[in-house]
Amino acid sequence: MNKTELAATIDHTLLGPTATRAGVEKLCGEAAGFGTASVCVDLRHAATARRALGGSAVKLCVVVGFPHGMTSSSGKAFETSEAIAAGAEEIDMVIPIGAAKEGDFEAVRADVAAVCAAARRGPRPVILKAILETCLLTDDEKEKAARAAVEGGADFVKTSTGFSTGGATVGDVALLRRVVGPKIGVKAAGGVRDTATALAMLKAGATRIGASRTADILAGLDESPRP
Amino acid sequence: MNKTELAATIDHTLLGPTATRAGVEKLCGEAAGFGTASVCVDLRHAATARRALGGSAVKLCVVVGFPHGMTSSSGKAFETSEAIAAGAEEIDMVIPIGAAKEGDFEAVRADVAAVCAAARRGPRPVILKAILETCLLTDDEKEKAARAAVEGGADFVKTSTGFSTGGATVGDVALLRRVVGPKIGVKAAGGVRDTATALAMLKAGATRIGASRTADILAGLDESPRP
Numbered sequence: 001m002n003k004t005e006l007a008a009t010i011d012h013t014l015l016g017p018t019a020t021r022a023g024v025e026k027l028c029g030e031a032a033g034f035g036t037a038s039v040c041v042d043l044r045h046a047a048t049a050r051r052a053l054g055g056s057a058v059k060l061c062v063v064v065g066f067p068h069g070m071t072s073s074s075g076k077a078f079e080t081s082e083a084i085a086a087g088a089e090e091i092d093m094v095i096p097i098g099a100a101k102e103g104d105f106e107a108v109r110a111d112v113a114a115v116c117a118a119a120r121r122g123p124r125p126v127i128l129k130a131i132l133e134t135c136l137l138t139d140d141e142k143e144k145a146a147r148a149a150v151e152g153g154a155d156f157v158k159t160s161t162g163f164s165t166g167g168a169t170v171g172d173v174a175l176l177r178r179v180v181g182p183k184i185g186v187k188a189a190g191g192v193r194d195t196a197t198a199l200a201m202l203k204a205g206a207t208r209i210g211a212s213r214t215a216d217i218l219a220g221l222d223e224s225p226r227p
Numbered sequence: 228m229n230k231t232e233l234a235a236t237i238d239h240t241l242l243g244p245t246a247t248r249a250g251v252e253k254l255c256g257e258a259a260g261f262g263t264a265s266v267c268v269d270l271r272h273a274a275t276a277r278r279a280l281g282g283s284a285v286k287l288c289v290v291v292g293f294p295h296g297m298t299s300s301s302g303k304a305f306e307t308s309e310a311i312a313a314g315a316e317e318i319d320m321v322i323p324i325g326a327a328k329e330g331d332f333e334a335v336r337a338d339v340a341a342v343c344a345a346a347r348r349g350p351r352p353v354i355l356k357a358i359l360e361t362c363l364l365t366d367d368e369k370e371k372a373a374r375a376a377v378e379g380g381a382d383f384v385k386t387s388t389g390f391s392t393g394g395a396t397v398g399d400v401a402l403l404r405r406v407v408g409p410k411i412g413v414k415a416a417g418g419v420r421d422t423a424t425a426l427a428m429l430k431a432g433a434t435r436i437g438a439s440r441t442a443d444i445l446a447g448l449d450e451s452p453r454p
């Protein structure tokens with residue numbers, strides 16, 4: 001895999017309370033330079049990112065219900081509609097993790113379905129990723145939450161927000177890939193900071209990487225395709 | 228100060244991704260027993276808490292834009308309306324912390340004002356608390372953010388979410404009290420886990436305490452009023 005191919009799997013990410021407009025603009029410039037799949041930002045910065053991406057092929061990914069997932073389903077749907085109105089082409093939502101801890105996977109499915117319905121009302125196709133926050137779940141809960149997310153309409157399951165007690169692990173990525181089968185995406189996010197880790201996630205079954213240290217991840221690879 | 232008086236200053240709190248309905252029901256029972264000012268829960272659990280509180284005098288406090296504050300202002304207003312429809316009497320919103328880091332305190336004011344407007348559209352008076360996340364701000368930013376929150380209509384400024392790099396400090400509580408004057412509330416939240424700390428916060432100018440370890444905080448005090 002060369003640098004261009006790896007970059008195309010990365011959601012170049014700047015999230016959280018201290019993210020500024022200037023930081024988001026820098027992120028977008030970097031993403032266009034690297035050729036990442038998307039930039040991933042908070043809803044507050046969606047319009048800034050859309051403007052900064054300009055005519056670039058980099059998609060705009062916006063998080064919803066982030067990072068705890070414990071707002072209402074209708075609140076998440078509202079955020080989704082706003083994100084899409086601001087130009088989002090991908091939505092990374094957090095499932096109601098507490099519902100998974102209660103064993104109420106129907107509530108997880110319904111929550112994802114509410115966001116999916118909002119996404120489908122938009123004017124363009126939207127990729128929906130459901131963040132499970134695997135570090136807070138047992139393996140059984142991970143499996144059931146992933147199934148519920150797919151039943152609710154998620155195009156991807158995603159390991160982590162990057163704001164909890166742990167990030168993506170090779171074991172969790174492999175578990176999710178086994179559970180969701182070959183047609184659903186798996187995004188490894190949280191703590192993916194170097195080339196070796198990123199490649200290990202892809203080998204384990206990830207089809208997308210969430211990362212802020214994209215430059216470090218790409219630094220370990222050649223520019224041009226291998227012969 | 229006796230146990231009853233201290234309890235009346237406390238928002239008994241269960242927030243975050245792993246909070247379950249059973250946990251919220253237990254919280255509400257405890258709050259009624261202690262006689263706390265409120266229970267503080269995520270929007271997902273607002274209706275559960277309202278039912279569990281029944282006819283108790285304990286208020287229902289719901290968090291909005293929690294814990295990063297980086298969703299849209301209209302998203303926070305939407306959550307506020309939903310929380311009030313579910314019975315919330317107090318709203319603890321997170322300011323757009325990134326806007327404070329940009330020095331854009333007009334954006335902070337406008338964000339609080341949007342939530343305040345939504346709260347005022349409800350059928351009953353609502354107490355609005357603006358969470359500044361003081362651990363992420365310089366003293367100058369704390370001061371300007373507090374002023375902006377009050378200008379936006381906040382009834383209280385609150386130090387912390389409990390989910391960042393630090394919680395309430397006596398110094399920050401004193402700073403906020405000095406900035407907002409005597410008529411606005413100051414809520415000390417995050418890391419207040421024992422009687423001495425709670426009393427120190429009140430002495431520094433806090434008028435409300437956010438705590439999950441309410442039993443431990445109250446354990447250090449007498450049941451009955453001192454003569």
